[in-house]
Amino acid sequence: xxxxxxxxxxxxxxxxxxxxxxxxxxxxxxxxxxxxxxxxxxxxxxxxxxxxxxxxxxxxxxxxxxxxxxxxxxxxxxxxxxxxxxxxxxxxxxxxxxxxxxxxxxxxxxxxxxxxxxxxxxxxxxxxxxxxxxxxxxxxxxxxxxxxxxxxxxxxxxxxxxxxxxxxxxxxxxxxxxxxxxxxxxxxxxxxxxxxxxxxxxxxxxxxxxxxxxxxxxxxxxxxxxxxxxxxxxxxxxxxxxxxxxxxxxxxxxxxxxxxxxxxxxxxxxxxxxxxxxxxxxxxxxxxxxxxxxxxxxxxxxxxxxxxxxxxxxxxxxxxxxxxxxxxxxxxxxxxxxxxxxxxxxxxxxxxxxxxxxxxxxxxxxxxxxxxxxxxxxxxxxxxxxxxxxxxxxxxxxxxxxxxxxxxxxxxxxxxxxxxxxxxxxxxxxxxxxxxxxxxxxxxxxxxxxxxxxxxxxxx
Numbered sequence: 001x002x003x004x005x006x007x008x009x010x011x012x013x014x015x016x017x018x019x020x021x022x023x024x025x026x027x028x029x030x031x032x033x034x035x036x037x038x039x040x041x042x043x044x045x046x047x048x049x050x051x052x053x054x055x056x057x058x059x060x061x062x063x064x065x066x067x068x069x070x071x072x073x074x075x076x077x078x079x080x081x082x083x084x085x086x087x088x089x090x091x092x093x094x095x096x097x098x099x100x101x102x103x104x105x106x107x108x109x110x111x112x113x114x115x116x117x118x119x120x121x122x123x124x125x126x127x128x129x130x131x132x133x134x135x136x137x138x139x140x141x142x143x144x145x146x147x148x149x150x151x152x153x154x155x156x157x158x159x160x161x162x163x164x165x166x167x168x169x170x171x172x173x174x175x176x177x178x179x180x181x182x183x184x185x186x187x188x189x190x191x192x193x194x195x196x197x198x199x200x201x202x203x204x205x206x207x208x209x210x211x212x213x214x215x216x217x218x219x220x221x222x223x224x225x226x227x228x229x230x231x232x233x234x235x236x237x238x239x240x241x242x243x244x245x246x247x248x249x250x251x252x253x254x255x256x257x258x259x260x261x262x263x264x265x266x267x268x269x270x271x272x273x274x275x276x277x278x279x280x281x282x283x284x285x286x287x288x289x290x291x292x293x294x295x296x297x298x299x300x301x302x303x304x305x306x307x308x309x310x311x312x313x314x315x316x317x318x319x320x321x322x323x324x325x326x327x328x329x330x331x332x333x334x335x336x337x338x339x340x341x342x343x344x345x346x347x348x349x350x351x352x353x354x355x356x357x358x359x360x361x362x363x364x365x366x367x368x369x370x371x372x373x374x375x376x377x378x379x380x381x382x383x384x385x386x387x388x389x390x391x392x393x394x395x396x397x398x399x400x401x402x403x404x405x406x407x408x409x410x411x412x413x414x415x416x417x418x419x420x421x422x423x424x425x426x427x428x429x430x431x432x433x434x435x436x437x438x439x440x441x442x443x444x445x446x447x448x449x450x451x452x453x454x455x456x457x458x459x460x
Contacts, residue, residue, distance in 0.1 A: 001093040002086060004248060007286050008241060014070070014078035019235075022072045022079060023265055027233060030068045031271050034061050040270040047310045047408065048353050048401035055114075055318035062277025062319065063087055066234075071282055074237040080286070087281055094284045096325045098253050098291040100151055100196035101223040107150045107196055109291055111325045112358045114318050119391050120360045122148060122384040123198045126155035127295075127331060127365035129375040131424075133157050139424055140186030141433050142377030144195055148384045151198040151225075154183050155375060167205045176204030176213040184219025189433075198225040198362075199255065207242040214250065225253035228287045230279055233265050236286055244287050255329075256283025256292045262309060263299035269308040272296055276316045280326060293362055295331035301415050302368040303335040305346040307408055313350070314357040314397075321358025330359035332383055335414070337367035337374045337421025339439045342411040344382060344446045349407040351386040352455075356400040361387045366421070373423040378435050382443055385460060386450070392459040403453045 017026070038061040043049070063084065070081040082090075100107040109121045124143040131139055136157060143152045158165055160175040180200050187195050200220045201210050214220045228243050230236065247254045258279035266272040276296055283289040294316065298309050313330055320328050332350045336343035343366060354361060363383035367374040390400070424430070427439045447457050 001090050002285065004244065004288065007080065010080040011073040011076050011078055011241065014080050016077050017072070017079050018077065019072065019074065027069050028265055030065055031267065031275060034065050034068070035271045035274055037061070040274060042269040042308060042311055044307055044311070046401060047307055047404045048314045048356065048397050049311065049318070050397045050401070052322065055315055055322050058273055058315055059277060059319040059323040061274040062281065065274055066278040066281045069234060069278070071286060072235045074231065074235055082285065087285070090285045091281065091324050091326070094324070094326055095290045096327070098327050099223070100198060100225060100253055101194065102221070103194065105194045105196060106223070109327050109360055111327055112321060112360060114321045114358050115356050115396055116358060117391055117394055120355050120387045121150045122360070122380065122387060123329065123362040124149040124152040124377065124380040125199070125362060126375040127333070128202060128369055129155040129365065130158050130372045131155045131375070132373065133159065135373060135424060135430070137182050137186045137189065138430055138433055139375060140183055141190045142428060143380060144187045144192055145190035145433065146377050146381050148381060148388070149195070151196040153197055153199040154179065154202050156202045165203060172204050172206060173209040173212050176201060176209035177218060179203040180213040180218045180220050194221065196224055198253070199227045200224050201226055205239070207239055207246065210243060211246055214252065220252070222251035223253070225255050227255040227257040227293060228289070229257040229259070230282055232259060232261055233275060234278060234282060241286070248288050254288055254290050256280070256287045256289030257295070258283065258293065259295045259297055261299045262296055262312065269312045273312045273316045276312070277319055280320060280328070284326070291327040291329060293329045293331055295333060297333060301335060302333070302370070303415065304333045305335060305350050306415050307412055310349060310353050310404060314353045317354060317357030317359045328359050329362045330354035331362045332364035333369060334364060334366045334379070335368055335418040336411070337371060337419060338376050338379060339422040339427040339442065340419045341442065341446065342414050342419060343379065343421060344443065345407045345411040347379060347383045348386045348450055349404045351383045352390050352395065352400045352403050355387045355390040356395055356397050368418070371420050373425070374421060376424050376428050376435065378427065378439050378443070385457065386455065389455050389457055389459045393456050399454060403455070406453055
């Protein structure tokens with residue numbers, strides 16, 4: 001497998017190209033030709049595909065897309081190119097499992113197969129929801145205290161002591177340090193002082209701020225993790241490569257983070273699925289990622305629970321599960337907000353489809369990730385419980401497809417204009433950090449409906 005120094009060298013010595021030419025002259029034409037060549041087609045009547053040959057063709061399409069397109073480095077204006085032999089060698093040498101935590105709080109994340117009966121590991125997170133400084137710890141505690149949470153991470157603050165958190169500023173560094181301290185404080189208050197934090201930095205963008213906060217005395221413990229996010233589409237920059245340079249010499253788990261935009265340069269669901277496969281290869285080669293997080297997003301709906309996005313997530317998971325041993329994790333992005341009926345159907349559909357398709361789970365962003373304080377530990381609890389019973393019940397893709405289609409009928413008409421639901425203090429007691437009765441009863445009633453569709457919650 002290529003060393004990291006070789007990646008940096010190619011960022012310096014690769015063929016020069018204007019960014020716009022890379023996007024429209026290289027990436028888009030390659031993607032269109034390759035999707036047609038491999039006959040990748042979206043079927044709206046089959047949101048959880050059962051066609052193994054389609055999954056395998058999608059994988060080959062993603063490999064060829066990456067081989068022919070490469071990675072664009074924004075800072076140097078160079079294209080990093082790789083041969084197919086280099087790509088396949090990198091995939092073969094990639095980690096088969098990620099291990100978080102230490103001592104009594106070790107969490108192993110193995111590669112999952114299609115229709116895997118093992119529980120998906122569930123990483124609880126507010127996934128970038130903006131919150132106030134005052135409610136940061138209570139909200140984080142609501143995630144960390146859930147027994148079904150294997151790891152957790154936090155939302156984000158946009159101000160630090162009233163000052164805006166701007167990239168590259170001293171405030172960003174202060175906020176980054178504060179972020180790590182408060183995450184570990186929330187873990188202690190939850191009674192789980194050493195629970196792994198799978199992404200200990202959700203506030204600071206610059207590498208220097210991340211390094212400043214990455215200290216055990218602040219709360220970033222060995223066995224915690226950090227994400228490195230690709231730039232859409234198939235791009236990196238020096239900030240990301242500097243972060244990788246730090247992480248490969250650290251005790252932290254490296255996570256790759258990929259969010260191709262369905263409806264953007266990637267096109268429709270079939271093309272975006274091929275692009276998402278290619279992004280995973282980017283993460284293996286340039287980020288040295290030990291686990292891989294996928295959050296493909298619908299460019300207009302700002303979620304990934306629409307029918308086409310569920311299909312995209314399912315078939316991409318299957319392509320990666322069948323043809324690699326990567327540790328892959330699906331991020332859930334909901335249109336609806338907390339304490340609404342529709343969010344439960346969205347969460348359930350995403351969890352069922354992702355679980356049978358070989359993904360671990362990382363719930364969840366809610367209310368289109370736009371509304372401050374609209375997040376709580378209840379949403380990932382529900383997502384996780386559905387994932388566990390899906391796996392333990394031996395749910396097949398065919399059965400999952402039937403369940404997902406029934407759920408889509410309940411919520412997809414609301415996706416363009418969803419209910420934003422309630423804020424944290426409206427659905428949780430901010431002192432006891434317990435969900436209010438209304439939310440608990442909503443979930444209990446909804447579970448009965450999900451059981452009618454075939455999910456067996458007695459398996460929890």
